[in-house]
Each structure stands twice: as C-alpha cells, then as structure tokens.
Amino acid sequence: MTPENLDEVFSVPSTCPPEKRTNVQKTLNLMKEHVIARNGQTYNWTIRDFDIGCPLGRGKFGRVYLAREKSTKYMVALKLLYKSELVKSRLEKQVLREIEIQTHLRHPNILSLLTYFYDSSRIYLVLEFAARGELYKHLQQQPHGRFAEPEAAKYVYQVADALRHCHLYKVIHRDIKPENLLLDARGNIKLADFGWSVHAPSSKRKTMCGTLDYLPPEMVLGREYDERVDFWCLGVLCYEFLVGRPPFESSQQDDTYRRIQAVDVKYPDHVRPLARDLISKLLRKNPFDRLPLEDVKIHSWIVSQKAMAK
Numbered sequence: 001m002t003p004e005n006l007d008e009v010f011s012v013p014s015t016c017p018p019e020k021r022t023n024v025q026k027t028l029n030l031m032k033e034h035v036i037a038r039n040g041q042t043y044n045w046t047i048r049d050f051d052i053g054c055p056l057g058r059g060k061f062g063r064v065y066l067a068r069e070k071s072t073k074y075m076v077a078l079k080l081l082y083k084s085e086l087v088k089s090r091l092e093k094q095v096l097r098e099i100e101i102q103t104h105l106r107h108p109n110i111l112s113l114l115t116y117f118y119d120s121s122r123i124y125l126v127l128e129f130a131a132r133g134e135l136y137k138h139l140q141q142q143p144h145g146r147f148a149e150p151e152a153a154k155y156v157y158q159v160a161d162a163l164r165h166c167h168l169y170k171v172i173h174r175d176i177k178p179e180n181l182l183l184d185a186r187g188n189i190k191l192a193d194f195g196w197s198v199h200a201p202s203s204k205r206k207t208m209c210g211t212l213d214y215l216p217p218e219m220v221l222g223r224e225y226d227e228r229v230d231f232w233c234l235g236v237l238c239y240e241f242l243v244g245r246p247p248f249e250s251s252q253q254d255d256t257y258r259r260i261q262a263v264d265v266k267y268p269d270h271v272r273p274l275a276r277d278l279i280s281k282l283l284r285k286n287p288f289d290r291l292p293l294e295d296v297k298i299h300s301w302i303v304s305q306k307a308m309a310k
Contacts (some may be wrong), residue, residue, distance in 0.1 A: 023072035028114070034120065045117040046052060047124065056133070061085045062122070066129065076114065082223065086123075098194045101171055109162035109181060110190040114125045130182035139178050145244035149275065152241035155181070155306035156204045157297055158189035158280075160234060164293040176233035177211050178240065185260075185276040187310070212253065213246035217261050217285050228287035235282025242271050247283070261285075274301035 012025050030043045053066035056077055062085070086092050102113035112128040132138070135155070139147060147155070159176065166173055173194065182191040205228035216232035218225045239247045247266070248259040258264075263285050267276050276297045281291040296302065 007121075015142060020072070020074075024074050027069050027072040027074045037087065045124075045126070047119070050076075061089070061091070064127075067126075075129045077127040078127045079127055081123040081125070083118075083121055083123065092160065099125065102194045105166060105169065105171065105194075107162055107165040109158045109189045109191055110165065111190040127192075130181035130192070131185040132187060134179060135181040135183055135189070136178035136184065139241070139244070142244075147241045149242070149272070149301075149305045150307075150309040152238065152275075153240060153302050154309035156190055156234065156238045157302050157306050159191060159237065160163065160293045160296040161188065162191040163230050164297075167230070167293070172227045173230050173233075175211060176230060176237055178216055178237070205254070205260070212256055213249050215260060216287070217263070218261050218287060220257050225287065228290050231282055231287070231290040231296075232284075234293075235279050236292075237264070238275070238282070239271075239279050242275055244270055247279075272301075274299075274304070277301065 002061075012021050012028065023156065030045075049070060050067040051070055053068065056064040056066055058064070062081040064077055064079045067076050068074065069076065081190070086095055099113065099116055102111070111130060114126045114128065116123065116125045118124060125163075129264060139145065142148075146152075154227065159181065163173060163176070173191070175193065176191075180191070182189055182190040182192050214233045214236045216225070216229045219229060236246050236248075243257060248256050248264065250256045263283055265283060268281075278291070278296070278301050281299075282296070284290045291299070
C-alpha cells in the first residue's frame with residue numbers, strides 16, 4: 001500500500017463532528033504508524049488503549065465489542081479472535097488473509113480495518129464502527145420479513161459498487177449474504193467479514209466456500225470459478241431482500257444443490273417484472289452470461305427504485 005493510499009484509509013470520516021476532528025485524526029495517525037514504520041518506529045497498540053463497551057456479536061472464534069480509544073474517545077468495533085481456537089480449526093492463514101485484504105480495501109461501502117495487534121492469547125482487529133448493526137436483523141424486522149423496493153434497490157446498488165471495488169483489486173468476496181452486511185449511522189451498507197475472501201490475481205479458483213443457499217452452480221459442481229461468483233450471490237441477495245428468504249432454500253441440502261444447478265427460481269406475485277429481470281440476469285448458470293456489476297448499477301429497476309429510497 002502506498003503512502004497516498006494510507007492517507008486515504010486513515011482520513012477522518014465525513015460523519016465526524018467538527019469539534020472532534022483534530023483528536024480523531026491524531027488517533028488515526030497512530031493507527032497508520034502501526035501499519036508502516038515512521039522514522040524507524042511504530043506505535044504498539046495494546047488492549048489498554050481502549051475502553052471496552054457492550055458486546056456487538058460473537059462467533060466460534062471470538063467476540064466483537066464496542067470500544068472507545070481512550071485519548072480521543074473515538075468509537076470503534078474491536079474484534080477479538082482466540083488464537084487457540086484458530087489453531088485448533090486450522091484457520092490461521094484465513095485470518096491473515098482477512099487482515100491483508102481488508103487493510104488494502106478502501107471504499108464508502110466496505111467496512112474499514114483500521115489496524116490490528118495481538119497478545120499471547122488473542123488477535124485484535126480494530127474496525128470501523130457500523131452504528132446500525134447487521135442488515136439481517138433489519139430485514140427480519142420488516143413487515144413480512146422483506147424490504148420495500150426502494151430500500152432493496154439502494155442496498156443492491158451499494159453492494160454492487162463495493163464488489164466492483166473488490167474486483168478491481170482482484171479480491172473475490174465469496175460470502176455475500178445479509179449477515180455479512182452492516183449499516184452505518186446514515187443507513188448505508190458496509191460490506192464486512194472478509195474471512196472467506198481471496199486475493200486471486202490468477203482469477204481462477206476451485207475452493208468450495210461460502211453459505212449453502214448462496215453457492216453458485218460452478219462451486220456446487222466443483223469447477224473453477226472467478227469473480228463472477230459474486231455476481232450470482234448478488235442475485236440471490238436481491239431475491240432475499242424482496243422475498244425474505246433465498247431463492248433455492250429447501251429443507252434438504254440435496255434439494256438445495258439440485259435447485260441451484262437447475263437455476264430453479266420461483267417468484268412470488270409481489271416481485272415485479274423489472275426486479276425479476278435483474279435477478280434473472282444475475283442468476284445465470286453460465287458465469288459469462290451474468291450481468292456485470294456496472295450494468296447492475298444502471299439497471300432500470302435499480303435506477304427507478306433507488307431514487308425513492310430514504
């Protein structure tokens with residue numbers, strides 16, 4: 001990462017109140033020093049630099065807490081990963097990959113990894129705080145468990161733009177789903193959880209990963225794949241936003257696999273023709289037939305509905 005990139009990554013967020021900008025920039029400068037050496041020295045962060053607040057989430061390998069940097073009161077999300085659990089599950093390389101990828105990506109709709117540090121038992125990731133939390137919880141709270149078209153279109157547009165940025169840097173996310181999307185204080189998408197992501201300069205991969213309901217046919221069949229797997233996932237995501245469940249969901253895993261391979265999509269009556277058109281152009285068995293992300297952003301349904309979003 002170049003110094004220019006780092007200046008962009010560690011700039012003060014536009015949402016920061018004017019009276020706090022100086023202090024916040026001071027903290028971000030320290031975080032930048034942790035990433036690259038300045039005059040031969042780096043700032044060594046420890047858990048003592050933060051006041052730990054309420055838990056924001058938990059998983060098999062650790063927990064996420066709301067935290068505040070003590071000197072500036074800057075709010076962050078602190079992700080704690082237990083080394084013993086990572087080693088036991090042989091996921092050390094996956095975490096290193098997540099850190100490497102997320103440190104290098106900077107986009108308004110991608111959750112920023114500000115810095116990281118570790119001690120004898122844990123790895124700590126200092127992440128941008130997304131104040132409104134998981135998009136999945138907001139989806140569950142909607143009438144009928146689905147988003148209205150304007151909100152769905154806005155979110156699909158923002159995810160498409162974030163994915164396009166990932167692909168420019170040869171990063172395939174591979175695990176797009178509502179649980180891995182957060183909302184900031186203004187209600188904008190933050191693409192998160194790069195644990196299954198991969199930097200793939202050679203383009204083609206064969207590893208099976210991601211969430212069953214979102215797997216594209218080429219992964220189900222064990223074939224090589226590229227960034228177009230994320231196009232498919234975006235189509236599944238759009239369907240789930242509008243219907244409240246993924247299109248290939250079945251009670252039996254084998255049935256889900258079968259429906260994915262057959263691209264067996266059934267639309268409820270309330271899903272309108274333009275939305276169906278977008279989804280159908282993303283859910284194509286042949287990856288090369290899927291609608292490119294730039295075309296997703298200017299699709300008639302996206303343009304007409306996003307304009308009405310709050």
